[in-house]
Amino acid sequence: MSASPVYLDAATAAPPHPVARQALLAALDDGWADPARLYGQARRARQLLDAAREAAAATLGVRADELSFTPSGTAAAHSAVLGGLAGRRRVGATLVHSAIEHSAVLHAAQRHVAGGGSAVSVPVDRLGRLDLDAFADAVRAPGVALAALIGASHEVGTVQPVAPAAAACAAAGVPLYVDAAQLVGRVPVPAGWSVLTASAHKWGGPPGVGLLVVRKGTRWESPWPADERESGRTPGVVNLPAVVAAAASLRAAAADAAAEAARLAPLVDRIRARVAAEVPDVEVVGDPVDRLPHMVTFSCLYVDGEALLHALDRHGFAVSSGSSCTSSTLRPSHVLEAMGVLSHGNVRVSLHRETTVADVERFLAELPGIVAALRAEAGVVGL
Amino acid sequence: MSGPVGEAAPVEVLDCRGQRCPLPVIKLARRLPELPVGAVLRVLADDPAAAVDIPAWCRMRGQEFVAAHDEGPGYDVRRAG
Numbered sequence: 001m002s003a004s005p006v007y008l009d010a011a012t013a014a015p016p017h018p019v020a021r022q023a024l025l026a027a028l029d030d031g032w033a034d035p036a037r038l039y040g041q042a043r044r045a046r047q048l049l050d051a052a053r054e055a056a057a058a059t060l061g062v063r064a065d066e067l068s069f070t071p072s073g074t075a076a077a078h079s080a081v082l083g084g085l086a087g088r089r090r091v092g093a094t095l096v097h098s099a100i101e102h103s104a105v106l107h108a109a110q111r112h113v114a115g116g117g118s119a120v121s122v123p124v125d126r127l128g129r130l131d132l133d134a135f136a137d138a139v140r141a142p143g144v145a146l147a148a149l150i151g152a153s154h155e156v157g158t159v160q161p162v163a164p165a166a167a168a169c170a171a172a173g174v175p176l177y178v179d180a181a182q183l184v185g186r187v188p189v190p191a192g193w194s195v196l197t198a199s200a201h202k203w204g205g206p207p208g209v210g211l212l213v214v215r216k217g218t219r220w221e222s223p224w225p226a227d228e229r230e231s232g233r234t235p236g237v238v239n240l241p242a243v244v245a246a247a248a249s250l251r252a253a254a255a256d257a258a259a260e261a262a263r264l265a266p267l268v269d270r271i272r273a274r275v276a277a278e279v280p281d282v283e284v285v286g287d288p289v290d291r292l293p294h295m296v297t298f299s300c301l302y303v304d305g306e307a308l309l310h311a312l313d314r315h316g317f318a319v320s321s322g323s324s325c326t327s328s329t330l331r332p333s334h335v336l337e338a339m340g341v342l343s344h345g346n347v348r349v350s351l352h353r354e355t356t357v358a359d360v361e362r363f364l365a366e367l368p369g370i371v372a373a374l375r376a377e378a379g380v381v382g383l
Numbered sequence: 384m385s386g387p388v389g390e391a392a393p394v395e396v397l398d399c400r401g402q403r404c405p406l407p408v409i410k411l412a413r414r415l416p417e418l419p420v421g422a423v424l425r426v427l428a429d430d431p432a433a434a435v436d437i438p439a440w441c442r443m444r445g446q447e448f449v450a451a452h453d454e455g456p457g458y459d460v461r462r463a464g
């Protein structure tokens with residue numbers, strides 16, 4: 001392939017923001033000491049950590065002492081779920097969550113259930129939107145310790161009704177945890193949550209940094225062995241250079257977020273329309289309107305998802321998939337399953353600040369031929 | 384998961400056990416149009432994705448998804464048109 005590769009998987013990891021690179025390199029020189037020690041290098045590291053926390057908190061509109069850095073978005077989600085449940089174990093042992101949470105949340109829920117707790121999964125509709133009435137009913141039931149709702153689906157981009165879900169939780173006196181990994185740095189985060197998590201490599205920060213925010217007054221108890229760092233919320237020393245880069249790039253991404261959303265949303269509209277029109281037997285999934293500005297997902301009938309990803313890679317397109325055929329577990333994506341939409345031949349395209357109109361046009365120009373070739377190879381033309 | 388009592392018996396069973404998605408859907412798409420309108424075809428498929436993809440195919444193709452059965456697992460589809 002002579003054309004340069006086109007990276008369209010920002011929802012997994014956005015290419016590093018230039019600000020992240022600068023901050024990371026500077027902090028490697030300046031921020032390698034342990035911020036907890038009592039000498040000059042440690043004080044410098046402490047200043048960097050405090051400044052990073054202040055900056056990230058200011059960007060999210062929360063207090064600095066409410067925000068902790070974690071080793072990943074996954075670790076933050078585990079802490080949010082298990083810590084939120086532990087803090088309210090006297091009230092009950094039930095976790096209410098949507099059927100389309102990230103696997104990090106579902107795996108923490110499994111751990112909770114294995115330990116004797118219970119979990120209630122609330123369905124979504126065909127577009128991937130939470131059934132609000134069922135959610136409100138579930139959180140009103142006795143013994144609910146915590147509710148969890150993903151801010152927007154990481155697989156299909158449908159934005160979830162966080163504000164009304166938070167109102168239902170508040171009425172029931174149940175804290176709401178929002179996994180905002182696909183929102184933070186891209187779109188405003190709705191109010192009303194008690195615990196929030198995010199992941200730096202989704203907004204152009206380095207991999208391996210997550211955010212855990214626990215609002216004042218929330219009963220949250222660390223599920224980990226005792227450790228004093230990060231207000232007792234994250235055991236172990238943080239990767240300070242990466243944290244500094246994460247905070248700096250978050251501020252930069254948030255400053256550009258509205259403009260980027262306005263630029264990317266029409267490109268996603270274009271992909272949604274052209275894929276539906278130009279690829280036969282395709283189902284474009286997720287809410288066409290209430291959705292993330294940078295993500296679109298579709299499924300191609302009769303096409304093996306893994307074969308499609310490989311073919312796209314050979315043509316220079318990096319995309320991902322929630323399809324069963326690409327995961328080791330051989331389960332269909334629990335998100336697509338919950339929506340009741342086609343799970344094979346699934347492609348998720350997610351755009352970022354370096355994505356150009358030309359990139360999208362090239363993808364749209366080549367996709368129909370790539371799908372047609374795979375169908376011809378499999379002998380499924382005209383079915 | 385069984386359908387209502389008295390539901391039409393399948394005229395044919397397609398055994399797609401051991402086949403990975405999307406093969407069971409492809410076999411269904413090949414065979415169903417060869418059956419008379421109103422006939423029910425049962426697809427046996429143990430890839431869990433079939434539980435999602437066979438009903439989704441019916442919806443996309445305007446065919447009728449009748450029922451899922453635990454044994455097999457099996458999926459009954461009626462040719463609607």
Ligand SMILES: Cc1ncc(COP(=O)(O)O)c(C=O)c1O
Nearest residue numbers: 072073074102154179181182199
């Ligand atoms: C919604 C959501 N939550 C959590 C995570 C986990 O974040 P990380 O990759 O930093 O572990 C991701 C990323 O895969 C995500 O999309």
